[in-house]
Amino acid sequence: MTDTRTLLDRARVHRDSGDQITAARLFAEAAEQEPDATSILTDLALAQFHSAALPAAETTARRLVDLAPADAYAHVLLGRTLARQGRHREAVPHLRLATTMTGEWADLLHESEARAAATA
Structure with missing residues (x-):
């Protein structure tokens, strides 16, 4: 090994x-x-x-969020992975949390919010 x-x-x-x-x-x-x-x-x-490898990335990112819920980047990874799969409504809470925690990634949040609203 x-x-x-x-x-x-x-x-x-x-x-x-x-x-x-x-x-x-x-x-x-x-x-x-x-x-x-x-x-x-x-x-x-x-x-x-x-x-x-989006399903695998989602699984890994969810594990990461479980282990480190205060890690903003873990939420960004999960949010981006969900968004890339077209699951914007699920991505928004993770991107919103990351943006609130850091002040960064607002562009990713706004894009997913707009796409989620367009499919509602």
Whole structure:
């Protein structure tokens, strides 16, 4: 079994070179070794999002929000993942919370609010 640090180093090399699929696989292996490590889960969810593995990204982001409910970026990851799947109504509360917590990401919130209203 490869140690976590090596997996993370390899995953970051792949992520930085644009190979999000391999990065996600390696981050997933690291997350299996350290399932409560929020930094690993954040990298995993982001790689899954960028590789369009949206159901997996949603699952990972939900786990991250459960582990760290005060982490605004975890809510952004979940909100962006839901929005990318066309689930804007579900995305809005997470994006609103993140925006309220940090003052950032208002553009993502407003876009999802508008799309949610258009489908209501």
